[in-house]
Amino acid sequence: MTSSFTPELLAGLWQERRPSGPPIAHTFRSTYADRWVRFHSLPGSKRYPESEDEYAIVLDRYNTVLDELFAGTDVFVVTKDWSNTPTEPAAYLTRQALHPEGTRWWTEPHLDDPDPKFHTYTRLYADRRPWERGCADELLRAVADEVLVEVFFADTELRRVHHPYDGGADVILTTPEERDRLRDLHGGWLSSHPAGL
Numbered sequence: 001m002t003s004s005f006t007p008e009l010l011a012g013l014w015q016e017r018r019p020s021g022p023p024i025a026h027t028f029r030s031t032y033a034d035r036w037v038r039f040h041s042l043p044g045s046k047r048y049p050e051s052e053d054e055y056a057i058v059l060d061r062y063n064t065v066l067d068e069l070f071a072g073t074d075v076f077v078v079t080k081d082w083s084n085t086p087t088e089p090a091a092y093l094t095r096q097a098l099h100p101e102g103t104r105w106w107t108e109p110h111l112d113d114p115d116p117k118f119h120t121y122t123r124l125y126a127d128r129r130p131w132e133r134g135c136a137d138e139l140l141r142a143v144a145d146e147v148l149v150e151v152f153f154a155d156t157e158l159r160r161v162h163h164p165y166d167g168g169a170d171v172i173l174t175t176p177e178e179r180d181r182l183r184d185l186h187g188g189w190l191s192s193h194p195a196g197l
Contacts, residue, residue, distance in 0.1 A: 005128045007105035010076065014106070017158040022108045023078065023124055025150040025163040025170075032161075032172045035179050039065060039189040040168040041144065047167040049144055058144045061189060062164050063133045065171060066153060068182065069160045070131035076158075077102070077136060078126045080150040086121045098142055101127040128156065140164055 014023050021031045029036050041058040042049060049055045079099040081090035086107055090096065102125025110120045129135060131153075142148040146166035153162040161172040168189075173179040183190065 005076075005103075005126070007103055007126075010105045010126060013158055023106055023152075024108060024122060025078075025080075025152045025165075028152075028161060028163055028172050029170050034176050035173045036170060037173070037179050037183045038168055038170050038191060039186055040191055041164075042167075045167070045191055048146075055141060055144065059134075059137055059140055061186075062140045062162075062169060063137075065169060065182070065186070066131065066136075066162055067133055068185075069162055069171070070153065070155060071133075073131055074128050074156050075131045076126045076128055076154045076156065077139070078124055078152045078154070079139070079148065080122055080124050082120050082122045084117075084120055090123070094142070094147055095125065098139055098148055099125060099127070103127065122150075 021027055029038070039061060040046075041061050042054060043057070046054075049058050077099070079095045079102050081092060081095040083089065083091055086109070095102070104123055105126050106124040108122040108124070110122065113119060136153070139148060139151060143151050143164045144166055149165070151164055153164075154160065159174050163170045163172075171179075171182065173182060
């Protein structure tokens with residue numbers, strides 16, 4: 001299922017293609033605002049699914065957009081964990097259980113607090129795989145339940161990014177025009193909030 005890649009190559013590609021910031025998914029919306037669109041996962045902007053029928057809607061919406069972005073190509077699937085030092089075990093083991101094929105490729109330190117007890121290290125893991133509808137449903141379901149956060153999918157050139165979260169997905173496209181076309185295709189999945197949130 002997983003094609004090989006080297007962590008150094010992926011980190012270098014991110015720095016070359018996305019020099020505006022580290023690959024921290026919740027920052028994509030503001031960093032790439034001119035190419036960003038948000039889709040909600042459930043009708044009425046409901047955040048969490050409560051039945052199998054609602055999970056089916058969530059997974060269908062995630063997979064529909066992922067298909068439109070990545071059908072017939074390989075993707076990087078990226079997950080994260082964190083700890084209080086660069087090397088200690090993860091604070092939560094969920095990522096390892098749900099994404100065991102992920103290879104660590106990035107560590108982002110958060111050292112702003114003067115007290116070292118509050119320093120953290122976000123560690124990102126990736127695998128490369130052919131995109132097929134449903135190939136990440138277990139991860140997507142965990143995201144919908146907020147069991148796993150900061151997941152994202154990207155093509156192997158890092159031109160398009162899909163960041164699912166509990167309640168929807170932030171999508172970064174190559175141009176504002178491409179963003180507008182995708183947004184218009186799924187107008188019923190957009191927020192009524194003026195900022196698109």
